[in-house]
Amino acid sequence: MTQLNKARPSVQAAQSDKLFVGPLLRWQALTVGERFVCTNIVLLPVWWVLGVYEYMPLLLLLGVAAYEWRRHGKIHLKQPSLPVVASFVFGIYVIVQRLFLLTRVLGGVKEAVVFSFCPACWLWYIQSNNIRIRLEVVAWALTVSVMQMLGFWFLLQFAIPESILLPPPPTLLALLTGDTIPRGETGSLNALLPYTPRSLFGTEQNRFSMFFSFPEFFGLVAGFIGIVALDIENRLWSWLLLLACAFLIFLSATRAVWVALPLVMILRYLFKNSGNLWTPPIIFALAAIASFTILSVPPAGNFVLDKFTHSATAIDQARAGSTDTRLEIYKQTWQAFTENPLWGYGLLPERMEGASTIRIGSHSVILGELLYLKGLVGTVIFMFFWVSLLISFYQTRSGRPLTGFCAWFLYTLVAPTMAVAYTMPASQLLLVLCAAMRRPKLKPGLSKSRSPKQASPKVCNLSVNS
Secondary structure (H helix, E strand, C coil): CCCCCCCCHHHHCCCCCECEECCEECHHHCCHHHHHHHHHHHCHHHHHHHCCHHHHHHHHHHHHHHHHHHHHCCCCCCCCCHHHHHHHHHHHHHHHHHHHHCCCHHHHHHHHHHHHHHHHHHHHHHHHHCCCECHHHHHHHHHHHHHHHHHHHHHHHHCCCHHHHCCCCECHHHHHHCCCCCCCCCCCCCECCCEECHHHHCCCCCEECCCCCCHHHHHHHHHHHHHHHHCCCCHHHHHHHHHHHHHHHHHHCCHHHHHHHHHHHHHHHHHHCCCCCCCCCHHHHHHHHHHHHCCCCHHHHHHHHHHHHHHCHHHHHHCCCHHHHHHHHHHHHHHHHHHCCCCCCCCCCCCCCCCCCCCCCCCCHHHHHHHHHHHHHHHHHHHHHHHHHHHHHHHCCCCCCCHHHHHHHHHHHHHHHCCHHHHCHHHHHHHHHHHHECCCCCCCCCCCCCCHHHHCCCECCCCCCC
């Protein structure tokens, strides 16, 4: 059966060719799945102009399903793994919760499909067909994306006047639907606003989101690319990409990523230099428990925020009052959660007490999106999925770079103070990409004594994995 990871005949005929020709990636040397990933990463600015970020997981999934059905008349799926089952159960819980609370059932169905069912289907398809995307291919596409961001920033600084962006131009989807009013204060899914203008929101400096709609999501993407950069074998390429990502994180002014990324780099260094990396699985279990028990406790979260505020003075000054506002949000959210801890509230309220636009339950995945909205029942289901995803990465660790593990920890560390870490649909695709990011297996005729460095980084090793 030809899946997305099967090489085309032209690719199979060129298995001894190099993956790169100078700085360029050889298109003929890629599998169908790698071409799919490269194309969508490079076309991120196009998805932004179209305004389809909210529906990207579903649209791309439907595209793959149509491709499989057209070629084979069916979609090959094996027995689902624990993370897949847990994700489906979480989505079903969201729908049942809305029915139980009698609040916007249709909205609950949409949330379940976009936030739970789509990632579950992606993970199910990747695991069933053993889809493998090489790190070098992903790194090259992300490098092109970073060059797009840097070039866009240069144009915004020196060529594109602010008057063109005020009022923000609508996306194509917003024009077609008539929904041209920006939703949110610092970002919008239906407006082409690459940064938060000083003159519009009264901030001391522009807070960039580029073509990612929200500064927080932009910072998370930059942090993810920085993690990928650490696994690149070419040191010059690795360091240049990492430095560029640090600059992009600074432009986003996303403090949670500024704190989490160095911690992830330290964890990665410890794993990398601990002798045998895969012998102590208990390390991952302890880290997972620590992430959810320590960082989700308000005093611990306040401690992290306080330490970061003193170590990143420049960003804190640029967003004066942000920390105090967040602490008040977390305080009122926690108080509301204690009043209804089991099932949660299902929906965010219109506004927070004493504020006109900020809502209780915002700015946090753990405290807001899980405990406050989904209650203890939903939180336990999601935690089971989250930990089982890490275990799944460990069980399929052969040929897997550290990017997937580091991305898991990055998402976990920013979850207490960032809402888009998982709820932004496009951010889930990064985790899906981590699940597929593995080296292809060696061909039967290739000696197993050859090291992975000799066998696959620059040689197009594209055997079909069933």
